[in-house]
Amino acid sequence: MASPQDLKYTKEHEWVRMDGDVGTIGITDYAQDALGDIVLLDLPATGTNVSYMDKFGEIESVKAVSELFAPVTGEVVDINSALEDSPELVNDSPFDEGWILRVRLSDPSEVEKLLDANQYDEYLATEVE
Amino acid sequence: MSPSSPHPYIPNTDDDRREMLEAIGVATVDDLFADIPSAFRIDGLGLPAALSEVELIREMAALADRSVVTGNGVTSFLGGGAYHHFIPSTVGHVIGRSEYATAYTPYQPEISQGTLQTMFELQSMTCELMGMDIANGGVYDGASALAEACLMACRVTGRSRIALHSSVNPAYVDVVRTYASGPGLTVDVLANADVTDEYACLAVQHPAFLGDLIEVWSLAEATRAAGALYITSVDPISLGMLTPPGEYGADIAVAEGQSLGWPVNYGGPYLGLFACRQKYVRQMPGRIVGRTTDLDGKTGYVLTLQTREQHIRRERATSNICTSQQLVGLAATVYLATMGKEGLRQVAESCYHKAHYAAQLIDGIDGYTVSVAEPFFKEFTVRCPRSPSEINQSLLERDIIGGLDVSDRIENGMLVCVTEMNTREEIDRLADGLRDASE
Amino acid sequence: MTTTDRTRLDPKTDDIGARLTFDRSRPGRMGVLLPALDVPTAELPDSRFLRHDLRLPELAQNEVIRYFLGLSKLNYNIDSGFYPLGSCTMKYNPKINEDVARLAGFANVHPLQEPKSAQGALRTMSLLQDALSEITGMDAVSLAPAAGAQGELCGILMIKAYLAERGESHRRTVLIPDSAHGTNPATAAMAGFDVVTVPSTSDGNSDIDFLRSALNNGVAAMMLTLPSTLGLFDPNIEQIAAMLHDHGALLYGDGANQNAFLGRARFGDIGFDVVHLNLHKTFSTPHGGGGPGAGPVCVKSHLAPYLPAPIVTGDEGNYRLKTPEHTIGKTMAFHGNFGVLVRALTYIRSLGADGLRAISENAVINANYVLVRLRDAYKLPYDRTCLHEVVLSGSRQKAASGVKTLDIAKRLIDYGFHPPTIYFPLIVDEALMIEPTEAEGKEALDDFCDAMLSIARESEEDPDIVKGAPHTAPLRRLDEATAARKPVLRWTPKAEPTS
Structure with missing residues (x-):
C-alpha cells in the first residue's frame, strides 16, 4: 500500500503527522507487517524529552523486539493509552488509531528534513528488496 | 570383513554412501571436508574400539557397582x-516415554502440546505450592534458580548489591557468587536482618541449611523497609505442611525440585523451580508457557513472552538460559499429580x-x-x-x-x-x- | 505421499487442553498409598509456620496415567519420525543409554557422599573427561556446566578471570559473528562484556577485513561457532585464530556443531583456547522436550586453573573431586548433570573411535545429499559444500506466491515430519535450517526431500493449502499474539487470567 501523502517518514520506518508544533508519531505499515503481531510497547512518560534519532522506547511482537528512534526532538505531550490494552491497533491501523505518541517539537521546522511519502516509498522499493 | 553399515546407530550402508556421493557429485567423502585446512585433519581418535551392547552393559554395570548406594540394606x-x-512408579513410566523424552523445545506448538501442557501444569503446581502468582517452566537447579533470582532483583531495583542470609546453603552461595561475578555485582552474607537500601534483595533459605525454621516474617519486613526484593529458597516437600513463601511476603521464591519424583543422581540433572509476583513477569528468566486457542477455538498452549529470551533479545536478554529441564519438570508434575x-x-x-x-x-x-x-x-x-x-x-x-x-x-x-x-x-x-x- | 494418513484426535480426548489435572480433581481420590507412620508423632511447630491450605489435584492412579499418556500422544519426537531441527542435532537416542543411567549404582549416589563410597560415579566422570579431552584436543575438562548456555558462561568467565590475572581487565569486548546463536551475545552480556558483531561475507565466512579493523587491545575474545550456524567450516580459521592471539585475545569455540567434524579435526589443534560441547546434541542424550542437557567446557592448559568446580582427579580407587586453583566457581549446587554424563559416556563407548568418525562422515553426506536434492526448488543462499546442516531460504516461494517459511514448516507437519529450524540464522531471509544427522538412512532423506519438493509445487499450484497448514495435526495454528498480549500462565479455578 502506498504511504499516506500527508505524513513525513524516517528510514527507521516511523511517521510523523504535524499539527501546529505537535507531531504525532507512529510506525509505518511496512514496519508493522515486518514485526508481526505487536504485543507490547515500552514508552516514555509524558513530559519526557526525546531527541532526534535517540532511542525512546521498544516495540515487541510475538517473536521480535525493535527499538523505537525519535524522528523529531521535543517533549512527549501524549501517549496512546489505548495501546496498553490493545497493542494490535498498531497492526490494524498503523497510520491512524495505532499512533504511538505525540511530541511538541522544539523546532517544528526539524520535520522538513524527514522523507516525504514518495521518497519513503522509493526507499522501501530500493532498500528493502 | 567389515560390515557395510558402520554401527547400529548409523543406517547408511556402503552402497547408500556411494549413491549419495554420486548424487552430490564428489568422488570421495574427503571432498566434503575440503574446507578443513589439511594441517588440521586427523586420521582418527585415540579412543577404545566400539563395544557390543552385551559388553557395554557389563562394563557400565561394573562401574555402577563401585559406588555404595541406598537400597539392598544400605x-x-x-x-x-x-x-x-x-x-511413585507412575513417574518413571511417564518420563520413560519417548514422546516426552525424545522431543525438543516445543517450537512447533501444533505437534508439541504434550510438552507444553505439562509445562503449564508445572507452572500452575509451582504457584499453588509456593503461594505465588506466576512461575516459569524451570531452570537448571535450586542453586542456579537462586542466582537467577538475585540477578533479577538487581534488574528490578537497579541496585548492584546482593544480600544472602546465613541460612542459605553454602553451595548455593558459591553459585550466586559465580553468577554475580560476570556483571560485577557484590554478594554479602548476612547473619542478621541488616538489609540497607544498597541491597537489591535479601535471600533466605527456609528451612535453613542447618535445618532450623527461620523467622521469615521479620526478615521480610526488614527487606521491604529497605526497598529490596525478598527471595526465599525453600524445600518443596516441606510445603506439604509449612507456610508457603507467598504468605510471608516473598517477591521471588525458588526451590530445588529434585525431591519431587527424581533420584539424587550424584547431583544432577535437577530442577530449579522459580516463581515470582505477577508484576515482575517480564523480568523473569527462562521458558514460560501460556494458554491460548487454535484457529478452531480449541484450547492449546504455546511458549510465550519470548522477547525476554536470548534467541530474540540476544545481549539484552534476561538470561542466556534456553532449557527448562523439561523432563525433570515432567517428573515433578507427575509426582505432584500422583501424590x-x-x-x-x-x-x-x-x-x-x-x-x-x-x-x-x-x-x-x-x-x-x-x-x-x-x-x-x-x-x-x-x-x-x-x-x-x-x-x-x-x-x-x-x-x-x-x-x-x-x-x-x-x-x-x-x-x-x-x-x-x-x-x-x-x-x-x-x-x-x-x-x-x-x- | 498423502496428506490424510494422519487422523485428528479421538473426539473423546479432543478437549484435553481445556481440562488440567486441577479440573479433573475429585476430593478424596488418591494416586498412591503411603505407609502408616511407624514413630510417635512429635509436637508440631508454632502454627504460624504451618499452612492451612494446599491446592493440588486429587486423582486416582489410573487417571494420572491416562492424562499424561493422552498428552504424550500430542508430541512429535525422534522415536516417531525424522526431526531435522537445524543446530539441535536431533539424532537417535540409544535405549541402552537409558537403561544404564537408571542403574541404581548411578541414579542413587548422593552427591555429598564421601569419595570413598562414590568411586564408580567419580571414575565415570573421569573417563568422560578424558574422552572429551581426546575428542576436542584440549588439555583439561570440567563437566560441571548444566547446559550449553552455562558452558558458554563458564568459558567466558574463565577468559575474564584469566585476563584479570594478567592485568588485562581493560579488555571488555567480545566479538561475535552475526550468524551466532543468541546465547553467545546473551552470555557475553551476562559476563559483563560488550558485544561487537562481526559480519559474514557473501560466501558465509567471517569478514576478515572487518575483524582486522575491530581487533585492538580492548578485545577479550571472539566467540566462534565451528562450523557456523550456516553449516559452513570457515577455511580462514587458522588465520582468525592467529589474528586474535596476536592481539592478545582468546578464541572461544561454541561446540554446538561438533557433530560435523567428530574424529576429523579437533578444536584444540585448530587454535581454540576454550570450547563447550552440548552432550545432548553430539553425544545423543535425550533432549527431554527442552532439557536436561549438559555443557562441559574443555580448555587449553593456560585456562585449566580457572575451570568451574568441581573436576575429577586421581586414579583407580582414589578418585576425588577437586576445586581448580583459580576456579571461576560453581555454577550448580553439585557436580554437573551426572545422569546426562553417564549417557554420553555410554554412547562414546558404544561407538568407539571408528564409530565416532563415522558419525561426522554420515552426517555430512546426509546434509549434502539434502542440499543437492532441494537446491533447484529452494534458494540456496550459500552455494558451496556444507558440513552437518544445510541452510535454505523460502524467499523464492514468498515472493512468488506469498508462502512464507512458516507456512512451509507447518505444511511439513502434514507430511509427517518435524519442520527444520526456521528464521535462523538471522542473516538468511526466510531461513530453513536442515540438520538430518547421521541417524537417518537414505530412504528417510528421500521421503523428506520428496515432501519438500511437493510443498514447493503446492506453493505454486495451490498456495492456500500450504498457508492453511497444518491440517492434520492435533491442533491448528495457535494464537500466539493473544497469548503474549493477555498472558494466562497458570491454572486458576475459573481458568481466568491472574490479576
Missing part, C-alpha cells in the same frame, strides 16, 4: 540439598515426625547433643563427640550413609536428614551406630 541420612524421597494434596501432606508430616523421633533418640546418646527445642523440619544438626567424618566411616561399615559433616560451621557438627524413606528400624540402627562410634 540406608542413608544424608541431605544438604539432595534428598532420598519416595518416587495430590493429601499425599504431599503425609510425606511432609512423615519427614517431620521421623526427624523429630531421630533427634530425640540421638540427643539421648552420651556425647551427642541436638537443639531439639529449636523448630526444624527434616534436617537437624548434631554435635558429635568426635569428627563426623570418622563417625561416618564407622557407620558406613554398618551399611549406613551418615549425615553431612558440617564441622566447618559447627564444632563436630553433623547435619542429619530423615525422610519418609527411613524406617523406625533404620533410625534405631543409626542411633546404635552413633553410640558405638562415639569413641
Whole structure:
C-alpha cells in the first residue's frame, strides 16, 4: 500500500503527522507487517524529552523486539493509552488509531528534513528488496 | 570383513554412501571436508574400539557397582540439598516415554502440546505450592534458580548489591557468587536482618541449611523497609505442611525440585523451580508457557513472552538460559499429580515426625547433643563427640550413609536428614551406630 | 505421499487442553498409598509456620496415567519420525543409554557422599573427561556446566578471570559473528562484556577485513561457532585464530556443531583456547522436550586453573573431586548433570573411535545429499559444500506466491515430519535450517526431500493449502499474539487470567 501523502517518514520506518508544533508519531505499515503481531510497547512518560534519532522506547511482537528512534526532538505531550490494552491497533491501523505518541517539537521546522511519502516509498522499493 | 553399515546407530550402508556421493557429485567423502585446512585433519581418535551392547552393559554395570548406594540394606541420612524421597512408579513410566523424552523445545506448538501442557501444569503446581502468582517452566537447579533470582532483583531495583542470609546453603552461595561475578555485582552474607537500601534483595533459605525454621516474617519486613526484593529458597516437600513463601511476603521464591519424583543422581540433572509476583513477569528468566486457542477455538498452549529470551533479545536478554529441564519438570508434575494434596501432606508430616523421633533418640546418646527445642523440619544438626567424618566411616561399615559433616560451621557438627524413606528400624540402627562410634 | 494418513484426535480426548489435572480433581481420590507412620508423632511447630491450605489435584492412579499418556500422544519426537531441527542435532537416542543411567549404582549416589563410597560415579566422570579431552584436543575438562548456555558462561568467565590475572581487565569486548546463536551475545552480556558483531561475507565466512579493523587491545575474545550456524567450516580459521592471539585475545569455540567434524579435526589443534560441547546434541542424550542437557567446557592448559568446580582427579580407587586453583566457581549446587554424563559416556563407548568418525562422515553426506536434492526448488543462499546442516531460504516461494517459511514448516507437519529450524540464522531471509544427522538412512532423506519438493509445487499450484497448514495435526495454528498480549500462565479455578 502506498504511504499516506500527508505524513513525513524516517528510514527507521516511523511517521510523523504535524499539527501546529505537535507531531504525532507512529510506525509505518511496512514496519508493522515486518514485526508481526505487536504485543507490547515500552514508552516514555509524558513530559519526557526525546531527541532526534535517540532511542525512546521498544516495540515487541510475538517473536521480535525493535527499538523505537525519535524522528523529531521535543517533549512527549501524549501517549496512546489505548495501546496498553490493545497493542494490535498498531497492526490494524498503523497510520491512524495505532499512533504511538505525540511530541511538541522544539523546532517544528526539524520535520522538513524527514522523507516525504514518495521518497519513503522509493526507499522501501530500493532498500528493502 | 567389515560390515557395510558402520554401527547400529548409523543406517547408511556402503552402497547408500556411494549413491549419495554420486548424487552430490564428489568422488570421495574427503571432498566434503575440503574446507578443513589439511594441517588440521586427523586420521582418527585415540579412543577404545566400539563395544557390543552385551559388553557395554557389563562394563557400565561394573562401574555402577563401585559406588555404595541406598537400597539392598544400605540406608542413608544424608541431605544438604539432595534428598532420598519416595518416587511413585507412575513417574518413571511417564518420563520413560519417548514422546516426552525424545522431543525438543516445543517450537512447533501444533505437534508439541504434550510438552507444553505439562509445562503449564508445572507452572500452575509451582504457584499453588509456593503461594505465588506466576512461575516459569524451570531452570537448571535450586542453586542456579537462586542466582537467577538475585540477578533479577538487581534488574528490578537497579541496585548492584546482593544480600544472602546465613541460612542459605553454602553451595548455593558459591553459585550466586559465580553468577554475580560476570556483571560485577557484590554478594554479602548476612547473619542478621541488616538489609540497607544498597541491597537489591535479601535471600533466605527456609528451612535453613542447618535445618532450623527461620523467622521469615521479620526478615521480610526488614527487606521491604529497605526497598529490596525478598527471595526465599525453600524445600518443596516441606510445603506439604509449612507456610508457603507467598504468605510471608516473598517477591521471588525458588526451590530445588529434585525431591519431587527424581533420584539424587550424584547431583544432577535437577530442577530449579522459580516463581515470582505477577508484576515482575517480564523480568523473569527462562521458558514460560501460556494458554491460548487454535484457529478452531480449541484450547492449546504455546511458549510465550519470548522477547525476554536470548534467541530474540540476544545481549539484552534476561538470561542466556534456553532449557527448562523439561523432563525433570515432567517428573515433578507427575509426582505432584500422583501424590495430590493429601499425599504431599503425609510425606511432609512423615519427614517431620521421623526427624523429630531421630533427634530425640540421638540427643539421648552420651556425647551427642541436638537443639531439639529449636523448630526444624527434616534436617537437624548434631554435635558429635568426635569428627563426623570418622563417625561416618564407622557407620558406613554398618551399611549406613551418615549425615553431612558440617564441622566447618559447627564444632563436630553433623547435619542429619530423615525422610519418609527411613524406617523406625533404620533410625534405631543409626542411633546404635552413633553410640558405638562415639569413641 | 498423502496428506490424510494422519487422523485428528479421538473426539473423546479432543478437549484435553481445556481440562488440567486441577479440573479433573475429585476430593478424596488418591494416586498412591503411603505407609502408616511407624514413630510417635512429635509436637508440631508454632502454627504460624504451618499452612492451612494446599491446592493440588486429587486423582486416582489410573487417571494420572491416562492424562499424561493422552498428552504424550500430542508430541512429535525422534522415536516417531525424522526431526531435522537445524543446530539441535536431533539424532537417535540409544535405549541402552537409558537403561544404564537408571542403574541404581548411578541414579542413587548422593552427591555429598564421601569419595570413598562414590568411586564408580567419580571414575565415570573421569573417563568422560578424558574422552572429551581426546575428542576436542584440549588439555583439561570440567563437566560441571548444566547446559550449553552455562558452558558458554563458564568459558567466558574463565577468559575474564584469566585476563584479570594478567592485568588485562581493560579488555571488555567480545566479538561475535552475526550468524551466532543468541546465547553467545546473551552470555557475553551476562559476563559483563560488550558485544561487537562481526559480519559474514557473501560466501558465509567471517569478514576478515572487518575483524582486522575491530581487533585492538580492548578485545577479550571472539566467540566462534565451528562450523557456523550456516553449516559452513570457515577455511580462514587458522588465520582468525592467529589474528586474535596476536592481539592478545582468546578464541572461544561454541561446540554446538561438533557433530560435523567428530574424529576429523579437533578444536584444540585448530587454535581454540576454550570450547563447550552440548552432550545432548553430539553425544545423543535425550533432549527431554527442552532439557536436561549438559555443557562441559574443555580448555587449553593456560585456562585449566580457572575451570568451574568441581573436576575429577586421581586414579583407580582414589578418585576425588577437586576445586581448580583459580576456579571461576560453581555454577550448580553439585557436580554437573551426572545422569546426562553417564549417557554420553555410554554412547562414546558404544561407538568407539571408528564409530565416532563415522558419525561426522554420515552426517555430512546426509546434509549434502539434502542440499543437492532441494537446491533447484529452494534458494540456496550459500552455494558451496556444507558440513552437518544445510541452510535454505523460502524467499523464492514468498515472493512468488506469498508462502512464507512458516507456512512451509507447518505444511511439513502434514507430511509427517518435524519442520527444520526456521528464521535462523538471522542473516538468511526466510531461513530453513536442515540438520538430518547421521541417524537417518537414505530412504528417510528421500521421503523428506520428496515432501519438500511437493510443498514447493503446492506453493505454486495451490498456495492456500500450504498457508492453511497444518491440517492434520492435533491442533491448528495457535494464537500466539493473544497469548503474549493477555498472558494466562497458570491454572486458576475459573481458568481466568491472574490479576
